[in-house]
Amino acid sequence: MMRSLLIPFEDSTLTALWNPAPDARAVLVLAHGAGAGKDHPFLTGVTQALQVLGLSVLRFNFPYMDIGKKFPDRAPRALQAWNAVLDMAEGQLADGLPVFAAGKSFGGRMASLMVAEGRDVPGLVFLGYPLHAPKKTEKLRDEHLYGLDTPLLFLQGTKDPFAQPEILQPIVDRLGARAQLHWVEGGDHSFKSARSGRSVEEDGAQLAAPVADFVDSVL
DSSP states (O other), X not given: OOEEEEEEETTEEEEEEEEOOTTOSEEEEEEOOSSSOTTOXXXXXXXXXXXXXTEEEEEEOOHHHHTTOSSOOOHHHHHHHHHHHHHHIIIIXXXXXXXXXXXXXXXXXXXXXXXXXTOOOSOEEEESOOOSBTTBTTSOSOGGGGGOOSOEEEEEETTOTTSXXXXXXXXXXXXXXXXXXXXXXXXXXXXXXXXXXXXXXHHHHTTHHHHHHHHHHHO
């Protein structure tokens, strides 16, 4: 089952998709990456597989995506959107269940900045954390992560140009017991592996089991 929603946001609304799971034990709010919105097949694949595993999923679009802009919202506006969606999930959809925050690339990074600013969630899930720009490893986006007390799950392809393994692994080690790292062998930033034979939906669906295991480890 899926239901379209409009979430109040400033002087407009955000579009969202609510995918409740039967007998759900938690809710996952899922944000998209910079280049594709909530309807992308990758996010559909993640969502449907998570539903089967007992997690309800709320996907949403950032404001720029809904109005057709090419470039992502700046962080303050993106964080306002994140908070508005979490308010909706916690207040009207979760029915008392814990609400986790997750995001593909840009969406996950914005979730972590939101938590760094004080938003409380039981756990954060990164579907391809954009640790650095490709070939620009001298400028890392990790500083705010060290101050988080929230459990973290990093899902990362071993051939992701936005997070070289030899750089990400020591960072996760430094974060300590609250951080988990799951590698997808051969995966790029979209978790596509050469000659895997998987569809885009299947690339997303393969991440559902480690996400569900992480949620259970937190609960």
